[in-house]
Amino acid sequence: MTGQDNPESDPFATVLGAEVDLSRLRLRLLAEAERDGLLDVVYRTVDAPVGRLLLAATRRGLVRVAYEVEGHDTVLATLAERISPRLLKAGSQLDAVAGQLDDYFSRVRSRFDVDLDLRLASRFRLTVLEHLREIPYGGTASYAAVAALAGSPRAVRAVGTACATNPLPVVVPCHRVVRSDGGIGRYVGGDDAKRTLLRLEGAI
Amino acid sequence: MGREPFEVVVERYGPMVLRVCWAVVGPTLADDAWSETFLAALRAYPELAPDSNVEAWLVTIARNKAIDQLRAQSRRPAPTERLPETIRWEEHDAGLDLWDALRRLPQKQRETVAYHFLAGLPYTEVARLLGGNPASARRAGADGIASLRSMLAPSAQEERSR
Numbered sequence: 001m002t003g004q005d006n007p008e009s010d011p012f013a014t015v016l017g018a019e020v021d022l023s024r025l026r027l028r029l030l031a032e033a034e035r036d037g038l039l040d041v042v043y044r045t046v047d048a049p050v051g052r053l054l055l056a057a058t059r060r061g062l063v064r065v066a067y068e069v070e071g072h073d074t075v076l077a078t079l080a081e082r083i084s085p086r087l088l089k090a091g092s093q094l095d096a097v098a099g100q101l102d103d104y105f106s107r108v109r110s111r112f113d114v115d116l117d118l119r120l121a122s123r124f125r126l127t128v129l130e131h132l133r134e135i136p137y138g139g140t141a142s143y144a145a146v147a148a149l150a151g152s153p154r155a156v157r158a159v160g161t162a163c164a165t166n167p168l169p170v171v172v173p174c175h176r177v178v179r180s181d182g183g184i185g186r187y188v189g190g191d192d193a194k195r196t197l198l199r200l201e202g203a204i
Numbered sequence: 205m206g207r208e209p210f211e212v213v214v215e216r217y218g219p220m221v222l223r224v225c226w227a228v229v230g231p232t233l234a235d236d237a238w239s240e241t242f243l244a245a246l247r248a249y250p251e252l253a254p255d256s257n258v259e260a261w262l263v264t265i266a267r268n269k270a271i272d273q274l275r276a277q278s279r280r281p282a283p284t285e286r287l288p289e290t291i292r293w294e295e296h297d298a299g300l301d302l303w304d305a306l307r308r309l310p311q312k313q314r315e316t317v318a319y320h321f322l323a324g325l326p327y328t329e330v331a332r333l334l335g336g337n338p339a340s341a342r343r344a345g346a347d348g349i350a351s352l353r354s355m356l357a358p359s360a361q362e363e364r365s366r
Contacts, residue, residue: 085207086246
């Protein structure tokens with residue numbers, strides 16, 4: 001090892017140590033990846049009264065909404081594993097969804113008009129998610145009622161699991177499923193988030 | 205355990221790859237070489253073996269794209285020199301002086317300097333990329349850095365500006 005191997009003393013330290021701004025190159029990469037069909041998953045976050053939400057979409061539609069308590073990095077790692085590691089921070093791809101969420105939290109929108117990719121739910125859980133969309137804004141339904149709607153009246157616990165593992169909370173309204181005894185029940189985003197959403201919708 | 209999101213790769217290695225591209229192809233073509241590198245990497249990423257050395261993999265792609273850029277440039281009429289937009293210089297002059305010095309190095313020395321000193325690849329990896337053995341890579345790196353240092357020494361710069 002000679003002194004010349006020491007990067008500290010190499011001639012680049014002064015010039016190429018300068019800050020690198022990749023924002024323009026990142027935009028170009030996103031555009032070229034989209035053109036070539038390589039943008040498998042894109043994501044962004046939105047700030048909401050229930051904390052910061054992570055939004056992720058595939059070419060089919062919105063695939064994941066995640067609360068901060070779920071750990072956004074963990075959620076992204078899972079998406080890379082289960083869907084595709086070709087996962088990049090979005091440019092404008094998710095602006096429309098983010099706008100609808102803003103409207104929802106400002107009480108100017110009561111339903112979401114976005115394409116959904118429900119590939120992260122399967123079988124009975126998927127059936128439950130499809131029926132959750134029938135519970136109207138401002139309303140609630142009991143776990144037992146949802147089980148009946150889904151065609152398996154005795155699968156009350158499985159409805160609870162389907163809600164707890166809902167990949168698209170807020171947009172697919174599992175927060176409208178409450179306990180028959182009047183309690184609001186558990187929620188993937190935490191009990192406070194559930195209460196916030198139900199109050200926002202005027203359901204409690 | 206699968207691969208990390210590609211976003212993490214861009215975040216972690218993007219600046220390094222840009223410096224490598226800059227050193228091999230110069231300020232004018234560096235952005236194009238970077239863009240082609242990351243687009244090709246994104247395309248191949250799902251097939252990359254999970255235990256791969258991502259850094260060495262990226263530098264290999266960057267080298268191929270940089271060489272493509274240099275070949276394409278030699279077929280084009282000489283472009284007008286423009287300032288790099290992506291790397292923000294503390295002093296613009298220092299950046300241009302450095303590229304001016306780098307372009308005078310033999311290509312093997314210039315590439316060795318880029319892959320070892322900028323990308324941080326060990327000489328064994330550099331030798332694998334450029335051919336030859338680690339000892340000759342080490343020599344090329346040392347010679348390249350020594351030439352750069354003498355070209356960029358304040359006295360040499362005064363000499364050249366006269």
